[in-house]
Amino acid sequence: MTSRAENxxxxxxxxxxxxxxxxxxxxxxxxxxxxxxVYLDNAATTQxxxxxxxxxxxxxxxxxxxxxxxxxxxxxxxxxAYEGARAKMARFxxxxxxxxxxxxxxxxxxxxxxxxxxxxxxxxxxxxxxISAMEHHSNIVPWQLLCEEKGAQLRVVPxxxxxxxxxxxxxxxxxxxxxxxxxxxxxNSLGTINPVRRVVELAHAQGVPVLLDGSQAAYHMPVDVQAxxxxxxxxxxxxxxxxxxxxxxxxxxxxxEAMPPYQGGGDMISSVTFERTTYNEVPHKFEAxxxxxxxxxGLGAAVDFIESVGFSAIVxxxxxxxxxxxxxxxxxxxxxxxxxxxxxxxxxxFVLDGVHAHDVGTVVDTQGVAIRTGHHCTQPVMERFxxxxxxxxxxxxxxxxxxIDQLVTALATVREVFG
Amino acid sequence: xxxxRDLYQEVILDHNRNPRNFGPLEDAGLRADxxxxxxxxxxxxxxxxxxxxxxxLRFEGSxxxxxxxxxxxxxxxxxxxxxxxxxxxxxxFHQLVTDRSAxxxxxxxxxxxxxxxxxxxxxxxxxxxxWHTLRAAVDDNQDVVSxx
Numbered sequence: 129m130t131s132r133a134e135n136x137x138x139x140x141x142x143x144x145x146x147x148x149x150x151x152x153x154x155x156x157x158x159x160x161x162x163x164x165x166v167y168l169d170n171a172a173t174t175q176x177x178x179x180x181x182x183x184x185x186x187x188x189x190x191x192x193x194x195x196x197x198x199x200x201x202x203x204x205x206x207x208x209a210y211e212g213a214r215a216k217m218a219r220f221x222x223x224x225x226x227x228x229x230x231x232x233x234x235x236x237x238x239x240x241x242x243x244x245x246x247x248x249x250x251x252x253x254x255x256x257x258x259i260s261a262m263e264h265h266s267n268i269v270p271w272q273l274l275c276e277e278k279g280a281q282l283r284v285v286p287x288x289x290x291x292x293x294x295x296x297x298x299x300x301x302x303x304x305x306x307x308x309x310x311x312x313x314x315x316n317s318l319g320t321i322n323p324v325r326r327v328v329e330l331a332h333a334q335g336v337p338v339l340l341d342g343s344q345a346a347y348h349m350p351v352d353v354q355a356x357x358x359x360x361x362x363x364x365x366x367x368x369x370x371x372x373x374x375x376x377x378x379x380x381x382x383x384x385e386a387m388p389p390y391q392g393g394g395d396m397i398s399s400v401t402f403e404r405t406t407y408n409e410v411p412h413k414f415e416a417x418x419x420x421x422x423x424x425x426g427l428g429a430a431v432d433f434i435e436s437v438g439f440s441a442i443v444x445x446x447x448x449x450x451x452x453x454x455x456x457x458x459x460x461x462x463x464x465x466x467x468x469x470x471x472x473x474x475x476x477x478f479v480l481d482g483v484h485a486h487d488v489g490t491v492v493d494t495q496g497v498a499i500r501t502g503h504h505c506t507q508p509v510m511e512r513f514x515x516x517x518x519x520x521x522x523x524x525x526x527x528x529x530x531x532i533d534q535l536v537t538a539l540a541t542v543r544e545v546f547g
Numbered sequence: 548x549x550x551x552r553d554l555y556q557e558v559i560l561d562h563n564r565n566p567r568n569f570g571p572l573e574d575a576g577l578r579a580d581x582x583x584x585x586x587x588x589x590x591x592x593x594x595x596x597x598x599x600x601x602x603x604l605r606f607e608g609s610x611x612x613x614x615x616x617x618x619x620x621x622x623x624x625x626x627x628x629x630x631x632x633x634x635x636x637x638x639x640f641h642q643l644v645t646d647r648s649a650x651x652x653x654x655x656x657x658x659x660x661x662x663x664x665x666x667x668x669x670x671x672x673x674x675x676x677x678w679h680t681l682r683a684a685v686d687d688n689q690d691v692v693s694x695x
Contacts, residue, residue, distance in 0.1 A: 484611035486586040487555075490667060494551050502586050516587035516609050545555050546563075546612070 144441035150526045152177040152433075163496030166531045171316050171344060171475055171522035172500055173366045176430075180370055183429035187422050194418055196395055210421050213428025214411075217376050220431040221361060222352040228384065230377040230411040231424050235343040236266040238362030238377035239310070241414060242339055243270040245387040246360075247308065253279035255307045258336075260285040260293055260322075261512055262315045265505045267341045271310060280307075287512060291318035291467040295326060302334040309338045313345035313361075317504040317520065318467030319450075319475030321345070328357050337383070343367055347524070348446060348473045350439040353378050365423060369524075370430030374423030377414075384410040391416040442525045446474050449523050453532045457521075460539050466513050474523040477504075480539070483546045485517040491545055492519075495538035497531075553663040554670070555612065558620075563612035568622035572605040581608075581680030583672050588614040592680045599629050604681070611673050613664065618677035620658055630685055637678050644674045 193203040218226040337359035346363040364375040393416030462481030489501035575593030590608030
């Protein structure tokens with residue numbers, strides 16, 4: 129349906145060749161039931177390229193040792209690989225220095241870390257924490273737990289029918305009792321890209337710090353935490369084409385210095401006696417115990433990989449793909465897109481007249497197409513749009529217009545079955 | 548398509564389109580709500596039991612084709628049976644949708660159309676939700692059951 133040339137473009141004379149990219153992802157060669165695998169559940173997790181897989185195996189084969197303590201050469205190499213990955217993540221997010229990057233299990237843990245340290249230290253009875261109606265459960269529940277413990281209030285910024293954050297409402301909620309604004313950079317169930325720079329401006333004007341959940345944004349667009357001027361930013365490695373079980377929290381040094389530790393244990397201390405423990409400096413203060421060293425090293429390889437492809441090429445490829453997919457899905461009889469904000473990326477959430485999302489998912493799966501169905505860990509979003517669930521196709525750099533065509537063909541099969 | 552027809556049998560599609568015993572049962576003596584958080588299926592079951600016999604039962608709610616058809620066929624199979632027979636049928640149905648090695652079970656009658664579900668582990672919860680909810684209504688008297 130489309131010529132190769134449509135997918136070939138790139139910055140500065142570099143050609144973005146989607147087939148060359150796909151060749152780096154071994155899993156995409158799978159043929160479930162004899163059909164090509166069409167993987168469109170990238171918002172849940174992305175597939176892993178060879179540079180990441182090879183780095184993981186090379187790390188365990190050649191560099192594995194515990195970090196920050198051995199005097200022997202191997203331990204030093206493992207430490208260098210670990211701290212080297214921190215520097216890469218700092219560069220990827222444009223943090224002012226590597227010490228502003230704390231490794232966590234995932235974005236969820238990053239948010240919980242901030243809630244349990246910054247939050248417990250600063251939020252008291254009758255204070256307020258502001259989130260939005262399009263948050264993932266991971267940016268709702270940690271704040272509910274905190275507010276319950278402190279007798280504080282959780283305020284929710286509403287969203288419009290197209291899935292846009294209502295900025296005026298946000299502005300009117302900010303006040304002397306607001307202790308934090310925690311907002312998603314890009315919605316996982318609607319695709320909306322929030323005007324986060326403006327959110328930070330509004331909040332900072334009232335002296336309120338801002339946490340941004342970058343789980344989705346960070347693999348679709350360049351993130352510059354200094355330009356955003358946010359106070360915290362969380363990402364998860366497995367959506368950055370990296371390993372599962374590893375993520376990162378960016379925090380401004382001044383906040384990280386002021387925050388109490390998250391968990392106690394080895395590596396997060398400077399000295400321990402039974403009378404008194406002094407804590408290690410940031411970021412180590414927040415990394416108790418032996419961390420997921422291989423995961424961190426793999427995550428470093430993942431951000432190297434993303435940078436080697438380049439965001440200008442990724443953004444342009446995914447923009448064209450989203451436009452193509454939006455047109456193609458809108459032409460499917462009885463299909464309604466949920467989430468139509470002008471500023472959106474890479475997510476196509478939809479419902480089909482008379483067919484439950486779960487049945488859509490099962491039928492297209494038999495045609496080799498993997499999409500997500502359900503509430504996408506955003507039950508309040510489902511309620512906002514009065515649907516029990518949606519089907520969601522989510523795109524990554526390796527997807528093609530041919531795959532979108534296969535999705536559309538699979539949706540025709542849904543109609544054949546359900547009439 | 549042939550695999551799909553094993554799951555979405557004509558009887559299932561028919562009960563999805565035109566669910567039987569669907570709607571409120573105003574004077575019901577027993578009720579329970581069922582929820583499958585994974586896919587958003589929600590249904591309520593209302594039952595009347597007289598002398599240990601299910602004299603009437605109806606269901607309401609929204610869900611996928613499998614959960615709706617399962618609720619519909621369940622109401623047809625259970626009406627007029629004793630609670631003891633209903634419990635035994637629950638066990639047989641459970642085996643049907645979970646046990647790949649289970650031999651054909653003639654006692655199940657029309658319910659046998661759900662045999663295809665066993666090849667779709669993610670859908671077992673959809674098929675079993677109505678049954679768990681019925682059991683909650685007549686046995687455990689819970690307010691809301693969840694398949695999670």
